[in-house]
Structure formats: structure tokens, C-alpha cells
Amino acid sequence: MAKKEEQDTRFSKFGTVSFTSITKTNDFIDYLEEGKVMGTRCKNCGKTFFPPRVDCYNCLCSDIEWFEISGRGRLLSYTKLMFAPVGFEDDLPYMLGLADFGDFKVFGRVSKEIPEEEIKVAMEVVPRVVKLPEGRITYELTKA
Amino acid sequence: MKRVAIIGVGQSAFVRGYEGSIRELAFEGFKEAMEDAKISVKDIDASIICSAPEYDKQRSPAGVIVEYLGLIPQPTCYVETVCSSSSTGLMVAYSMIQAALYDVVAVIGFQKMSEISSMEVQERMGRGADIQWESPFGTMMPAYYAMYARAYMEEYGLTLDDLAKVRVKAATYGQINEKAVYRKPVTLEDFTDPESRLAAPVADPLRVGDCCANADGSSCVIVANGEKAKAMCERPVWILGLGAASEAVNMAGRPDLTRGLRVGIEAGEKAYKMAGVTPKDIDVAEVHDCFTIAEIMAYENLGFAKPGEGRDLIRSKETYKEGSIPVNVDGGLLSKGHPIGATGGSQIRTIVKQLRGEAGQMQVKDPAIGLIHNIGGVGLYGNVTILGRE
Numbered sequence: 457m458a459k460k461e462e463q464d465t466r467f468s469k470f471g472t473v474s475f476t477s478i479t480k481t482n483d484f485i486d487y488l489e490e491g492k493v494m495g496t497r498c499k500n501c502g503k504t505f506f507p508p509r510v511d512c513y514n515c516l517c518s519d520i521e522w523f524e525i526s527g528r529g530r531l532l533s534y535t536k537l538m539f540a541p542v543g544f545e546d547d548l549p550y551m552l553g554l555a556d557f558g559d560f561k562v563f564g565r566v567s568k569e570i571p572e573e574e575i576k577v578a579m580e581v582v583p584r585v586v587k588l589p590e591g592r593i594t595y596e597l598t599k600a
Numbered sequence: 601m602k603r604v605a606i607i608g609v610g611q612s613a614f615v616r617g618y619e620g621s622i623r624e625l626a627f628e629g630f631k632e633a634m635e636d637a638k639i640s641v642k643d644i645d646a647s648i649i650c651s652a653p654e655y656d657k658q659r660s661p662a663g664v665i666v667e668y669l670g671l672i673p674q675p676t677c678y679v680e681t682v683c684s685s686s687s688t689g690l691m692v693a694y695s696m697i698q699a700a701l702y703d704v705v706a707v708i709g710f711q712k713m714s715e716i717s718s719m720e721v722q723e724r725m726g727r728g729a730d731i732q733w734e735s736p737f738g739t740m741m742p743a744y745y746a747m748y749a750r751a752y753m754e755e756y757g758l759t760l761d762d763l764a765k766v767r768v769k770a771a772t773y774g775q776i777n778e779k780a781v782y783r784k785p786v787t788l789e790d791f792t793d794p795e796s797r798l799a800a801p802v803a804d805p806l807r808v809g810d811c812c813a814n815a816d817g818s819s820c821v822i823v824a825n826g827e828k829a830k831a832m833c834e835r836p837v838w839i840l841g842l843g844a845a846s847e848a849v850n851m852a853g854r855p856d857l858t859r860g861l862r863v864g865i866e867a868g869e870k871a872y873k874m875a876g877v878t879p880k881d882i883d884v885a886e887v888h889d890c891f892t893i894a895e896i897m898a899y900e901n902l903g904f905a906k907p908g909e910g911r912d913l914i915r916s917k918e919t920y921k922e923g924s925i926p927v928n929v930d931g932g933l934l935s936k937g938h939p940i941g942a943t944g945g946s947q948i949r950t951i952v953k954q955l956r957g958e959a960g961q962m963q964v965k966d967p968a969i970g971l972i973h974n975i976g977g978v979g980l981y982g983n984v985t986i987l988g989r990e
């Protein structure tokens with residue numbers, strides 16, 4: 457019997473619990489390992505995507521390049537969860553937020569390192585890579 | 601274009617922990633609708649079964665349910681847009697009748713959420729959003745709506761009290777709706793008393809009292825072409841407008857949190873245009889109040905209030921039964937409970953009963969045109985349906 461080819465399941469390391477293991481955006485995880493939060497850009501029409509994708513619906517092409525999220529985002533909203541879905545209980549309480557970077561927006565956890573009284577709508581934030589236990593990896597929004 | 605009417609509506613009681621299986625649950629809403637329409641299973645030419653998957657173990661539930669309801673060998677199919685599944689089902693039924701494929705179609709919605717724990721329900725609902733890019737952060741429905749609520753509070757000065765007022769209104773009518781899961785009164789003090797369960801934070805600024813309850817339930821709407829409807833039914837209620845829309849699944853793809861849900865605006869505009877009416881013509885409405893903030897956003901997205909001014913409608917009680925635009929005078933999702941796939945059909949049932957003048961204690965004075973706003977996910981899908989007496 458032929459040996460089964462090994463599958464590229466890098467994405468299964470993303471976040472507290474990942475529900476996806478195989479995706480053409482698996483390089484996102486390698487970039488996180490390098491400390492970079494990356495989006496993609498269509499080489500043909502220049503459209504930027506975050507979260508990243510490998511196919512551009514604008515021109516139906518799949519020729520994309522990765523770019524690092526730079527600059528500061530503006531926090532549009534946030535919430536602090538006191539209940540969590542199954543699998544996330546140990547993280548409680550935690551915050552989720554959405555930040556505007558101009559051409560795209562970034563959704564993610566808000567860093568627990570920011571004192572809560574400092575968290576405000578319109579505050580400036582930057583994404584930062586966070587290494588989690590057991591080799592898992594994610595990003596969060598932290599104070600610029 | 602031919603006309604299409606609703607000739608029968610029904611729903612089960614919405615309960616916690618229904619003591620029966622999904623087919624038995626579906627039978628309850630179906631039975632009420634069939635008795636309402638005064639027809640037999642032979643009169644139904646096709647059916648559409650609506651629910652959200654993964655709450656029960658049945659794969660492809662349509663087959664099991666139609667067999668139990670005696671709707672074989674007529675054709676059936678499964679339609680799903682999570683919380684707006686049965687409104688989407690109505691749109692599909694309308695299209696089948698307009699296409700002259702079938703004359704009478706039953707739209708049956710059901711959900712039995714109690715087979716899994718509420719934490720598991722939150723996990724399922726969280727996975728109704730973007731499982732690749734958002735769920736790994738630990739998302740859940742209240743958190744998404746909480747972000748809209750905070751954006752509204754920052755932008756327009758919406759207050760926690762305004763949100764609580766939406767729940768107080770819902771409870772006013774939930775108490776008199778025998779199908780509702782939550783029948784107790786709610787006061788503003790219930791949101792400020794630290795001992796009160798309703799005041800407990802879920803995803804701030806939303807509290808327990810800002811969130812609708814999970815429930816088990818079923819609904820059924822029977823739709824017929826105009827000629828059949830006139831022949832079979834004393835008081836058909838006419839489908840005047842149908843609008844539907846979709847939106848970016850990821851919050852990062854949303855245009856502006858301070859403008860509510862774009863699917864509500866898009867679906868509303870389409871439905872108004874098709875019906876040839878404006879927001880001012882609506883006499884009674886059911887809106888998707890899965891959370892208190894969702895009702896405020898719906899007021900604005902449907903044109904009952906300008907952006908940012910939705911709160912004024914609840915402050916002035918204009919959306920109470922006696923107000924200029926009564927909204928959710930059956931208790932809404934907040935009091936009735938929200939059995940995902942059954943919810944749209946229940947909202948439609950309420951408006952049909954209102955237009956027929958059969959809403960009892962909940963009856964609004966002489967309504968001619970009613971509207972149903974049913975949202976799937978966090979504004980991922982939206983359906984607006986406009987019904988008329990004439």
C-alpha cells in the first residue's frame with residue numbers, strides 16, 4: 457500500500473480552538489511564527505484582503521502576494537465576554553474587538569495587557585502575535 | 601403578476617426542553633396551521649422544511665418530517681439561512697407558486713435546541729459566523745451584537761436604559777402570549793438590581809436581559825396561489841413584498857457598525873419597492889429582536905427612525921401597541937424565545953393574525969399592512985416580508 461501523503465494542516469494551530477485545518481492560506485501561520493500578521497493583495501487589481509484569501513473575486517484571479525499589516529488601527533468597538541462557547545472557558549473573561557486600518561479591518565482578541573479603563577472606542581491599536589500553550593498561535597489587538 | 605396568499609398559520613408553544621422528537625415537534629405547528637386553513641394533507645402540493653443544522657442529530661430532516669406529517673409523495677426540500685430559515689422558506693414557496701409549479705405549499709420551520717447544553721448552543725451559533733478567521737477567538741452571538749451596541753452607545757449616546765426598555769416592552773406582551781417561553785414581567789429595576797439574573801453581564805454592554813432565550817418550537821405557514829386562496833380561504837392574507845439580502849460573514853467585512861445591519865436595509869428596500877409602500881404605511885411589525893440592540897437597529901434599518909434615532913421610538917413608547925408603529929407586540933424573540941428555524945414562521949403567524957384581527961389581547965387597531973423582519977446570524981442573511989389584508 458502506498459504511504460499516505462502528509463497533509464498540510466498548519467492552520468489547525470490557529471487560535472484557542474481552530475475549526476479549519478487545511479486552507480490555501482496556511483502560510484498565514486508561518487508568518488505568525490515569524491511575528492508577522494499578514495494580509496493578502498491581488499497582484500492583478502491591487503485589492504487588499506484581511507482576513508487573507510488566495511482568490512480575488514474582483515478579477516477572478518488567484519495570483520496574490522502577502523503584505524504585513526503596518527500602521528495603527530482605530531478600535532471601532534469591543535466587548536468583554538463573561539460566558540464562552542465550549543472550548544474557550546479557560547480564557548474567560550476575554551475581550552473581542554474590531555479595528556479599522558483604512559483599506560481593511562481586523563477582528564480579534566483585545567490584549568489583556570491593556571488596563572481595562574484605558575480601552576476605549578477610537579483608541580489606536582496594532583496587531584501583535586501571541587504564542588499560546590501547546591504550540592498554538594494567534595494574534596491580538598494591543599495598544600499602539 | 602399573479603397574487604400569492606397565506607391561507608394558514610400555526611406554531612407550537614415555544615418551550616424549554618420539549619418532550620418529544622423533532623418530527624413530533626414539527627407536527628404541532630403543522631396541525632395548528634392545517635386546522636387554521638381547514639384543509640387536509642391532500643391539498644398540499646409541496647413542502648419546504650426549515651431549520652439550522654447540528655442542534656439535533658437528524659441529517660436531511662425534510663424527509664423524516666414530511667413522512668410524519670403525511671406529506672408524501674409530494675416533493676419537499678430543506679432550506680436554511682439559520683435564524684431566518686423559515687422566511688427564506690416563504691420566499692422559496694412564493695417563487696414555486698409564481699412559477700406555477702405548485703398551487704399550495706407548506707413552509708415548516710422547527711428547532712429543538714434543548715438536546716445540547718447552552719454552551720454548546722453558543723458554540724454552534726459561533727460557528728454560524730466565520731469558522732476559519734473568527735471562531736478561533738471564541739466568538740458567540742451576544743458578543744457580536746454587543747459590539748454593535750457599544751458602537752451605538754459611543755456614536756449616538758444610546759444608553760443601557762434604552763436597551764432595557766426594549767426588553768420591558770417585550771415582556772409586556774410576552775405575558776399575554778400563551779405561546780411564549782418567558783411569561784414573567786420585567787421592569788427597568790431588574791436591570792439595575794445586582795441580585796437580578798437579568799442584570800448579569802454576558803458580553804458587555806449586553807446583559808442576560810438583553811438576550812433572547814433558546815427554545816424548542818415549530819411553525820408552519822401555508823401559502824397558495826391567488827385563485828386557490830380565494831376559493832379555499834375566507835380571509836387570505838396577501839404577500840405584497842419580499843426582500844432578501846446577504847452580508848460579509850466576518851465582522852472585518854462590515855461597512856459601519858453604527859448603521860445597523862446592511863441586510864436589514866437592503867431587504868427592506870426591496871420589499872417596500874415590490875409592495876409599493878413606504879415605512880409610513882406599515883401598521884404593525886415584527887422585527888428580529890434576538891438582542892435588545894437588534895430591535896433598535898431594526899427600527900432604523902426599516903426606516904421607522906433615522907440612523908441614531910431608533911432609541912427615541914422606545915423612549916416615547918411609539919413601538920407599543922398603542923403607538924404609531926407597534927413592533928413585536930407578541931413579545932418578540934426576547935419573550936417568545938428563539939427556536940432558530942421556527943422563528944420566521946412565528947413572526948409571520950403573528951402578522952397574519954394581526955391583519956385578520958385575531959390577535960386577541962395583542963391586537964393592534966385595524967391594521968391593513970404588516971411587516972416581518974427576520975435576520976439570519978449576525979446580519980449574515982436578512983429577509984423582509986410585507987403582508988396585506990387586501
Ligand SMILES: [Zn+2]
Pocket residue numbers: 498499500501502503512513514515516517
Ligand atoms: Zn483582483
